[in-house]
Amino acid sequence: MVPKRLAEIAGQGSIYWVIRGTLCCRQAIAAIEPFTGTDGISRCRIVLDPSIVPVTxxxxxxxxxxxYLEPADAPPDLDAGGGSGLTELPEALRRELASLGLL
Known part of the structure; x- marks a missing residue:
């Protein structure tokens, strides 16, 4: 389905990925292209930036x-942590630390 706030997010927003119960990364949304399938059903194509950005x-x-996440509610990028070194940790360790509430 086409998002109601299309104009706000196309070219400006990100899609956040929830993997194994953890919000862990994002990709910038370059465009959202509404189209109608051959079956007559309205759909949308989400065009994502190929780079994946790890988030806290x-x-x-x-x-x-x-x-929809307000900017204040969106998790910060890991590399925005001021050189904290979190991006250098293996993903499994980051997940474990997050599950313990240490990140």
Whole structure:
């Protein structure tokens, strides 16, 4: 389905990935292209920037559909931590530390 806030997020927003119950990375949304399939159903194509940006991990329940994060609620990028070295840690260790509430 095409998001209701299309104009706000296309070219400006990011899609955040929830993997194994953890919000862990994001990709910038370059464009959202509405189209109608051959079956007549309206859909949208999400064009993502190929670079994946790790974010400060936090638990997140899986969901379907669009959820909008206000900038203050969005997790910060890991490399925005001022050289904290978190991006150098193996992903499994980052997940474990996040699950313990240490990140």
């Amino acid at each position: 991990p936090r638990p997140c329940r899986p969901f379907q559909g669009w959820r």
